[in-house]
Amino acid sequence: MTSCESSTVKLSVDDIFAFSDVELVQYMKQNRRSDGGFCLEVDGWENLPADQCNKLAEILKAGASGANDEVRSCPVDLDAVNARLLAISNEQDTQPQHFSGSPGYERSPTPRIDWDERAKTAEIVAYNELIDAGGRAPYPISLMEKVFKDPEEYRETLLPWQEYPEYSIRDWDKYVFQLQLGRWRVFRMWQKDNRDIDDEEEEFAAFIARERAESRSNDKFTRRQTTESRYLERLRYEFRRAKDVKNVDDQDERFLAFVAEKKRQNIKLGVKWPGMTDNEYQQVLRVEFDNQRRNLRLSVGIPLYWLREDHGRGDFSEYVREAKRRLEKHGFNRTFQLDEDPTRQDELTTWIEYLNYEYSWYDRYERSVHRLQSKYDGTWKELADSGVLRPGETDKEVGEQLCLESKKARTGNSRFTKPERIQALATAHSSLIAAEDAFRTVKRRGDLIIKFTHETWDYWHAKRNLQRQGHLLRWILDQVPVIEAEANEYSARVEKRAFGHDQNDEVSDVGRPSKRIRGLSPAADDAATFVWAGTTGTQSI
Incomplete structure (x- = not known):
């Protein structure tokens, strides 16, 4: 060798x-x-x-x-x-x-990229970020391996985050920690919007601190120096190749302008480079930070103030009154009082505010269904009266077939193109009809179903969103007594500690249950399981 x-x-x-x-x-x-x-x-x-x-x-x-x-x-x-x-x-x-x-x-076969392991790592990261941000996970992290192995066994647990709740759990439907983290981040943004809290600079300062800490832990000073030197060498090579010159003096005005343009482009794109000044580093981080905030708002699809009854024109007190009206309308009659500073709220109050946020989406979906109902009824009546439907064929059957084929197409599992999917609905059992009549019948059926599909897609989409939101709200409501039980357990421990008992109990210094208690349900195993990124198994301690 x-x-x-x-x-x-x-x-x-x-x-x-x-x-x-x-x-x-x-x-x-x-x-x-x-x-x-x-x-x-x-x-x-x-x-x-x-x-x-x-x-x-x-x-x-x-x-x-x-x-x-x-x-x-x-x-x-x-x-x-x-x-x-x-x-x-x-x-x-x-x-x-x-x-x-x-x-x-002699070598072993090249290992394939294990996308499932990568997804697990992303789920672990999302779980920790969710708990650190004050949210609640759909299930204890100690169950993740079992959930990934047999997601259908945990169907009820995963149901609130399924795009198509009526169908079986697919591989890509398992990654619910990331989905819930995204919802929780938007809710936190909604909290601040409704209190007119503008802490962008504070958030940016915290973002810089996290980035600096990560940079210090992952980068040696000597390596930075070496990398900076080689980075300049590469810039000289690019400059020579672009300008067709043999030698490059670092003080050459043309080369200095070339380097300055490279830096300007990097800053614009949010790309770091070796040897950047502290000011340049902060400019790049600002681009990253702004992109993250913008992408988070774009992910919602609508301005958040559209969820308010007054479209955000009212102040915080009106926001509180609206939240109480909405929750009472949906049968939630607990007494609560929101604080203008959300960081002063206890966990239960914040969770109730989150419940109101998700009910705001439910009401929006419900309004969409009601608005589209009359148009849908008329379109379905036209299709039903056309005589092209099979005996007993209902609008739900046509709609579910359409949703299923559309889902398969988006995930690459359908053997049909979009026109072929429509045609497939139209040509079912057509082999029983004589060839000449079949063409005319299939074409007419296909044209009418295409029209029905185009004119009712918004209705089906809103109805499916309403169904999914209902599953999510049931989970949120189920968490209320769990949060209360955790708070009572914590209070009992604090009281015992005050009287000299249970000195070894974990008691958070911030007046709330510890991360372990908030992150795992009371039914979780006593031994917490930590799954380290980059490993093939788990380590229990």
């Missing part, structure tokens, strides 16, 4: 990620071994998370492919690179391997 030559250039993972396509191919060619393989020295790759390891492996494979296109010799084998990156990121107990392109090298 050929060892790495001493001339191999050692780069950091940031250098590799920053390469252009041309630079990547050139780097791979410079580090090609005599046997056709590649000897790569990459600093810091063993500390990368799983998703970044996958990305690095794909980049190296692309570079190797480009290098092989130019120099056809012994085919490169970077499967071992990918396998090793994944092995290290998953903390598997294996011995270091050399990257070899030798045909005699």
Whole structure:
């Protein structure tokens, strides 16, 4: 097995990620071994998370492919690179391997990207963010492996977050922590909007603090210096190639203008680069921050004030009165008092306010159904009177078939195009009809069903949203007694502690149940299970 030559250039993972396509191919060619393989020295790759390891492996494979296109010799084998990156990121107990392109090298098959594991990692992150933000998870994190293994067994638990509640749980319907986190973030935004709270600068300051902390934990000063030097080298290379010059002086006015333009573009796009000043760093973070806030509002689909009865014209006191009217209308008669400072509210009050927010969506969907009902009835009567329907065929059957085929089409599981899906509804059992009559019958049936579909799609969409919202509201209402029980348990522990009992009990310093108690239901196992990102299993402590 050929060892790495001493001339191999050692780069950091940031250098590799920053390469252009041309630079990547050139780097791979410079580090090609005599046997056709590649000897790569990459600093810091063993500390990368799983998703970044996958990305690095794909980049190296692309570079190797480009290098092989130019120099056809012994085919490169970077499967071992990918396998090793994944092995290290998953903390598997294996011995270091050399990257070899030798045909005699015995290797295991290249592991496929495990999208399910990636999704689990994203769910864990979403769960923790949801709990930290004061929200409640659909189920305890300790059950996640079981839910992922057999989601249909937990159908009732997952139901409030299903796009099509009437159908079986699919693989992509399992990731409910991320969905609930998104809803909770929008609710928090709604809270501030209805109190005229503008804490954007405070949020931005906290965002900067988080980014700085993460940067300090993931980046060494010496590595930054090396990366900055190589980043400037790449800019010189790009400048020479663009301007067709042989030598570049760092003080050349043309080169300085080129670098300044690169920085301007990076700031505009929210892209960080090595060696940026603190002011430039904050400008980039501002772009990231603004994009996140804008995308969150766009994800709602409508301005949030449209959910208010007065479209947001009333002040906070009117918002409180509206919330009480809405909840009483839906049969929720508990006494509560919202605070102009939402951070001073206890968990139950905040949850009741969240209930009002979701009832606001329910009322909106209900208004849409009522508004579209008369048009729907008329369109269905026209279709029913046409004589093209089969005996006993109902509007619900036609609508459900349409929804099911549309769902399959959006997820890539339908064998039909959109026109073919409509035609499929029209041609069912047409083989029983004589050929000449079948064409005219099928065409007329298809035309009428297409018209019915176009004119009633908004109705079916609103009705399905109303159904889904009803499932979500039932879950929210079920959480009210659970929150009360947790609060009572916490109060009892505080009281015992005040009298000198249960000194070892966990008591939060902020006057509310601890994260563990808020995150797991009372039925959860006593031993909390933590699933670490990048591992293949769980560790219980």
